[in-house]
Amino acid sequence: MSSPSTFASPEHTGHAPAPIKRDYREPGPLVIEIENVTKLYKMGEEIVHALLGVSIRVHRNEYLAVMGPSGSGKSTLMNMLGCLDTPTSGKYHFTGKDVSGMSDDELADIRNREIGFVFQTFNLLPRSSSLQNVELPLVYAGLPPAQRREKAIQTLRDVGLGERMSHKPNELSGGQRQRVAIARALVNNPSIILADEPTGNLDSKTGEEIMQLLEVLYEKGNTIIVVTHEEDIARHARRIVRLRDGLIESDTRQH
Ligand SMILES: Nc1ncnc2c1ncn2[C@@H]1O[C@H](COP(=O)(O)OP(=O)(O)OP(=O)(O)O)[C@@H](O)[C@H]1O
Ligand SMILES: [Mg+2]
Numbered sequence: 001m002s003s004p005s006t007f008a009s010p011e012h013t014g015h016a017p018a019p020i021k022r023d024y025r026e027p028g029p030l031v032i033e034i035e036n037v038t039k040l041y042k043m044g045e046e047i048v049h050a051l052l053g054v055s056i057r058v059h060r061n062e063y064l065a066v067m068g069p070s071g072s073g074k075s076t077l078m079n080m081l082g083c084l085d086t087p088t089s090g091k092y093h094f095t096g097k098d099v100s101g102m103s104d105d106e107l108a109d110i111r112n113r114e115i116g117f118v119f120q121t122f123n124l125l126p127r128s129s130s131l132q133n134v135e136l137p138l139v140y141a142g143l144p145p146a147q148r149r150e151k152a153i154q155t156l157r158d159v160g161l162g163e164r165m166s167h168k169p170n171e172l173s174g175g176q177r178q179r180v181a182i183a184r185a186l187v188n189n190p191s192i193i194l195a196d197e198p199t200g201n202l203d204s205k206t207g208e209e210i211m212q213l214l215e216v217l218y219e220k221g222n223t224i225i226v227v228t229h230e231e232d233i234a235r236h237a238r239r240i241v242r243l244r245d246g247l248i249e250s251d252t253r254q255h
Helices: 004-006 072-083 104-113 131-139 144-157 172-184 204-219
Strands: 030-043 047-057 062-065 088-095 115-119 193-194 224-227 239-244 245-254
Touching: 030 072, 047 072, 047 131, 047 245, 062 204, 072 104, 072 193, 072 224, 104 115, 115 172, 131 144, 131 172, 172 193, 193 245, 204 224
Parallel strands: 062 224, 062 239, 115 193, 193 224
Antiparallel strands: 030 047, 030 088, 239 245
């Protein structure tokens, strides 16, 4: 793992990444507010304490990285934030709505309309084209076919894949697959983009390109949370939350 000083001085990491411009922004409205959230998993007789009381507030147009050792609770937290799972205890408000007590259907509705997911393994439909993959959330949203197509085409262009609309995932490079997945996450104009190790299956150069794309999306006003093990990836974020053993160890802004 990199030392904190390496992290503070990215020019010393060996491949001299371009410096990141950090301007001060007034916080936008609250998107995420979790308070004292716990998550326990029952494994037969044993209880696994994945989260032990975590509180975080995220405002619109923040760019946050979640870091921490394997097993510290990062994915558990992301599943909670993404309304894929509910906390064992504690409060969760998403864009002001209390989601901690919502039914599965209500949670699915929030996910479809307001949350864009990006996964380490891309999770694209293997037999569908880029265009069809990106259109899918709009099918769920009930948009008419012509509008669907138009939005999906525009979003694929926005991520630099205008020339790859009819390719299937196995006809694309890893970086291009992740771009399709990012376009799919974006196409609905979500309130937040949640990315769990989005560069984990990519070489470092391609990973850096994906981070540049997230940077552009952040500059355009999106709200982004990225889980990563890598300091080089986290340095793109404006704020870093570090988890350890199910608790927040630190929550710092980078300037
Ligand atoms: N569905 C589950 N059932 C039981 N235990 C679980 C489940 N999911 C996660 N855990 C446990 O909860 C803890 C936190 O897991 P989590 O997946 O959130 O870690 P992580 O920080 O994402 O790790 P990694 O960096 O390896 O992805 C771990 O001890 C894990 O074994
Ligand atoms: Mg994980």
